[in-house]
């Protein structure tokens with residue numbers, strides 16, 4: 319059963335669709351939680367603390383957080399590996415280009431592969447910057463996410479990396495969410511307008527929601 | 542009309558090909574695209590040159606043999622087959638690029654002719670029903686709801702020309718395979734093989750070296766018969782259902 323999925327182009331795409339949707343679900347929660355930064359350091363830092371005691375007293379310290387990390391890491395790896403393997407296959411299946419060729423696909427559709435690579439690199443940077451602090455500018459303070467976020471968005475490159483990645487994310491979600499509906503067999507003629515609208519809505523809300531944080535720091539609303 | 546034609550010429554599968562340019566005069570707006578190529582070939586034969594090889598059979602849009610990429614579009618600028626495309630879709634003085642279907646699963650045999658037997662093997666893997674031989678069954682023995690009959694017919698319109706593969710940037714055969722799967726899977730006559738059909742046809746499609754679907758929609762735009770993109774969605778659904786029902 320598992321090998322049926324992994325060996326088939328249709329099955330592997332289903333793996334991509336499911337892991338992609340898990341990540342989109344996470345992004346929605348992440349974006350909503352980020353908005354707490356507009357209500358001051360106490361509120362935001364308390365949320366960072368809660369992530370560690372999530373599920374208590376049933377779960378031991380950080381077990382809930384590690385559970386979420388494992389699910390997300392598994393998703394991003396399965397998603398990336400499927401994307402790589404399917405893309406290799408796609409390129410091999412169409413080795414010769416047409417002499418007379420014209421770009422017809424939408425921008426979001428054409429940029430799924432490179433956009434995905436940008437997202438992958440961004441995720442690595444983002445974790446090293448704000449979770450582990452390895453590449454953080456200025457002194458990284460464990461347990462003080464508010465200050466860490468302000469530090470990152472006080473550098474020009476922090477803003478540039480973040481905003482470019484969020485635009486790429488919006489585009490990826492726009493084609494990705496609608497695609498997942500087709501891959502998982504949920505789409506049809508009557509529902510298509512709803513799925514397209516939902517995909518566009520999600521893409522815009524997520525992009526604006528995430529970008530509002532660096533804009534908040536840049537304009538001094540968050541400091 | 543006077544036209545400049547740039548045509549892909551390739552001696553055989555093992556020799557590399559290239560575009561060759563021909564000037565053609567006296568083309569009428571009422572000619573079909575293939576009649577225009579017939580005129581070109583007559584001129585080439587008179588000059589002692591090798592005529593351009595291209596596939597065609599019925600020339601009435603039902604067999605699926607004709608297969609040209611015209612100015613980058615499979616079957617050219619209209620939603621129809623190459624044989625049903627007319628020269629009135631072009632202007633005097635136009636330059637027209639004519640290329641074969643491009644996909645590694647469809648190797649070029651000669652000039653504009655490609656080998657599409659991969660499609661036959663996908664059909665052999667499950668594009669059939671099991672029916673007793675002998676005299677024809679009573680027409681009303683198996684009732685089919687109108688909506689299902691319409692759905693089956695919409696997909697049965699696929700003529701297997703391969704324009705979907707030619708148009709897909711991944712050389713995928715998803716639209717062809719899904720048209721065949723959905724056509725039979727919705728009907729009572731096709732239900733005994735409902736699960737094995739979709740699993741076997743998809744795995745044969747993969748084995749032939751077609752690419753995967755990235756939902757660009759190019760296939761459905763190119764399809765001369767208007768097979769909808771949601772045909773692929775339905776096949777994905779059938780495939781998921783089948784993996785749950787069949788243990789292998």
Ligand code: HEM
Pocket residue numbers: 331332334335336337338339341342345394397398401402405427430431433434435437438439490491493494495497498499501502754755756
């Ligand atoms: C590791 C970084 C990533 C890479 C390399 C990547 C790459 C890709 C590629 C190549 C596709 C297929 C494009 C197509 O069908 O045209 C895709 C689809 C998708 N991606 Fe990503 N992506 C990445 C990260 C993400 C993230 C973070 C999300 C969550 C927001 C996401 C959500 C999706 C969804 C929902 C799909 C649609 C799957 C389907 O068609 O069923 N991806 N991705």
Ligand code: FES
Pocket residue numbers: 596597598599600601602603604605606607622623624625
């Ligand atoms: S020649 Fe038969 S469909 Fe064009």
